[in-house]
Amino acid sequence: MDEQAGSPDMATGSDRIAGDNIAAYASSAHSPTSESMLNGGSRNRKRSEVFATHESPFFFPGHQLYNVMSMDRSTNYTLKLAAKIDRGFFLASNDWTCYRRNYFQLSTCFYIPELDTAQQPDTPCLLEYNGELVQVNRFLVCIGAQIQHGDKAIELVQHTPKRDKGPQITPKRMPVRAGGDLSPGPTGLQPYVVTYERVQFKTATANNGKRRAAQQYYQVHVDLFAETDTGAQILVANIFSAPLVVRGRSPGHYADNEEEDATAAAVGAGTSSGPGTSSSTPYPSDERYPPASSSYRNDSISSSNGGDYSYYPNYGYNSSSYPYQSLGSASHMAAQDYREDYHYNNSNNNNGRHDSESYPGSPLSPTGPHPHAYMTPQVQHGFSPAASGAASPDMNSPSGFPENGGHYQQYGSPTYPQYPQQHPQDQHHHYSQDGQQQQQLNGQYDSYNGGQQYDQDTQDHASQLAALRIHSPTSPSSPFIGSPTGTTPRRQSFSSALSSKKAGSGSAGDRSSIGSTRKTRSISMSGITKRAPSKTRTSRTVPATPTKEHYPNGGGALGSIGGVLGGIGGLGGIGGGIKGLGISSDRILENPMEELQS
DNA sequence: TTCGACACATATTC
DNA sequence: TGAATATGTGTCGA
Numbered sequence: 001m002d003e004q005a006g007s008p009d010m011a012t013g014s015d016r017i018a019g020d021n022i023a024a025y026a027s028s029a030h031s032p033t034s035e036s037m038l039n040g041g042s043r044n045r046k047r048s049e050v051f052a053t054h055e056s057p058f059f060f061p062g063h064q065l066y067n068v069m070s071m072d073r074s075t076n077y078t079l080k081l082a083a084k085i086d087r088g089f090f091l092a093s094n095d096w097t098c099y100r101r102n103y104f105q106l107s108t109c110f111y112i113p114e115l116d117t118a119q120q121p122d123t124p125c126l127l128e129y130n131g132e133l134v135q136v137n138r139f140l141v142c143i144g145a146q147i148q149h150g151d152k153a154i155e156l157v158q159h160t161p162k163r164d165k166g167p168q169i170t171p172k173r174m175p176v177r178a179g180g181d182l183s184p185g186p187t188g189l190q191p192y193v194v195t196y197e198r199v200q201f202k203t204a205t206a207n208n209g210k211r212r213a214a215q216q217y218y219q220v221h222v223d224l225f226a227e228t229d230t231g232a233q234i235l236v237a238n239i240f241s242a243p244l245v246v247r248g249r250s251p252g253h254y255a256d257n258e259e260e261d262a263t264a265a266a267v268g269a270g271t272s273s274g275p276g277t278s279s280s281t282p283y284p285s286d287e288r289y290p291p292a293s294s295s296y297r298n299d300s301i302s303s304s305n306g307g308d309y310s311y312y313p314n315y316g317y318n319s320s321s322y323p324y325q326s327l328g329s330a331s332h333m334a335a336q337d338y339r340e341d342y343h344y345n346n347s348n349n350n351n352g353r354h355d356s357e358s359y360p361g362s363p364l365s366p367t368g369p370h371p372h373a374y375m376t377p378q379v380q381h382g383f384s385p386a387a388s389g390a391a392s393p394d395m396n397s398p399s400g401f402p403e404n405g406g407h408y409q410q411y412g413s414p415t416y417p418q419y420p421q422q423h424p425q426d427q428h429h430h431y432s433q434d435g436q437q438q439q440q441l442n443g444q445y446d447s448y449n450g451g452q453q454y455d456q457d458t459q460d461h462a463s464q465l466a467a468l469r470i471h472s473p474t475s476p477s478s479p480f481i482g483s484p485t486g487t488t489p490r491r492q493s494f495s496s497a498l499s500s501k502k503a504g505s506g507s508a509g510d511r512s513s514i515g516s517t518r519k520t521r522s523i524s525m526s527g528i529t530k531r532a533p534s535k536t537r538t539s540r541t542v543p544a545t546p547t548k549e550h551y552p553n554g555g556g557a558l559g560s561i562g563g564v565l566g567g568i569g570g571l572g573g574i575g576g577g578i579k580g581l582g583i584s585s586d587r588i589l590e591n592p593m594e595e596l597q598s
Numbered sequence: 599t600t601c602g603a604c605a606c607a608t609a610t611t612c
Numbered sequence: 613t614g615a616a617t618a619t620g621t622g623t624c625g626a
Contacts, residue, residue: 099620099621100600100601101601101602101620101621102619102620102621103618103619103620161617161618161619162618163618163619164602164603164604198619202601203600203601204600204601206599248599248600248601249599249600249601250620250621250622250623251620251621251622252621252622
């Protein structure tokens, strides 16, 4: 990929971003903060808002695979995908990193620049497919992951808040309409945005944390499908994220490693004050990387501010700014752009670096003097239709889940569900411009429509839905956006510098505290959330026998049990409502398509 | 070495 | 203010 960096289209898009991005993200950021706004903004700004930041893995410019046009053929549509990862990722050694066990969230939408707001919706329209024009009745999006430069699909899973105790599914294709806008609106009113919540990688990248070994990278991709009259779903566009490192072990493990590695100073392990921390930049003192205050941001939203603020403007809990961030805030958006000179062969796509040891440029930004691999143009976000809604395939929100089968066929692979999930190795994604390859790909998609596998998948998903309903509250109020109730609280906590068993301050709740020792760890480095070094006790000793003070919820196991029961009995308290982007992901829509299309 | 499961800690919301 | 909830993360065992 050697283009798009300066895509005028993309560049101009940034002007669609809200001006006060920091504020916008801080206040909405796809979190329950949006709820507060919907509630009238009565709540004070909480830490989750304060610490909202703007960096997260960017997406490379996308790729449209087929011509799409208006029904009268008078207008060719350019399908532009935009996506952003809202939480879970942080920069570590200049790699976008997350923990396998932690959640991340991805919002995506697409838009058609040729259509103004008034002209939306986009369907029906025509798709030029195999030399024929077929009618497209709707579009769907899905997310997936794969190994960078490889064919192997990486499973993504979504959990309910109950995590292990709840069901888990793979991200499903979600109906979506053109006109989405990922800009940080003040509420959850951004229409036509699909948000995948509580997503985790099923597996970690190989060799992460092993500096002498080749670091494996994953990439998240967002696919846009067009559903035709026949029910076939044809991949028409997609975008890939920056290379991602997925850590499989606890943060403490990496903290130790990084403390020993000067080059990882950017990681900063909380208690230390590595270069990255003291300077509020994730970059090591390496000339290759731009200063923190530069405009090297992958976040077009942030960029719209001129990029003249520090990287971690809102680190408020410690002067040694936390190098890990993401904190549930906005991130990077990218729009896909054009089909020419774009090669999606996984074997040679350069939607990421090829050199695992040297970043070609800022991981924060594809702009500036960086090699093409990290060039990401400014996003031209979608339109903002006056009204509509977005779907969100959160586990608590089967809203977008096609319960009734219909034309859906997304119950297989997490990345390309049309494939039997049990054969992920067969999921070769030849995102090539090569027509033959593409046809082959689409043929696979098409062939997967209907048939036994489809039925089976549908049934499987029906089962999943049934399970989900146990844990998924329905929104008692508005079936659409705007409901102040039932939002799923989002937290942006901080990892505290937890106790040291060695120091005899092991956590009482920690099993090992009873008979073993634990190394002191500095701030745990989750990319998603950080528990700030406790103001009252950065390291404390707790009794082996939990006290109410320590376990207000009754302690681990009991608390968990209580939590489950509460979750079942108090569904309304869990979710439903509005997310920062799009409509609630934490609610169930009885008929998502009707709502979406209404 | 990786990952699932269990459990604790704590932020956030109600 | 306490309970409930959500989620990061330490630890153990397979």
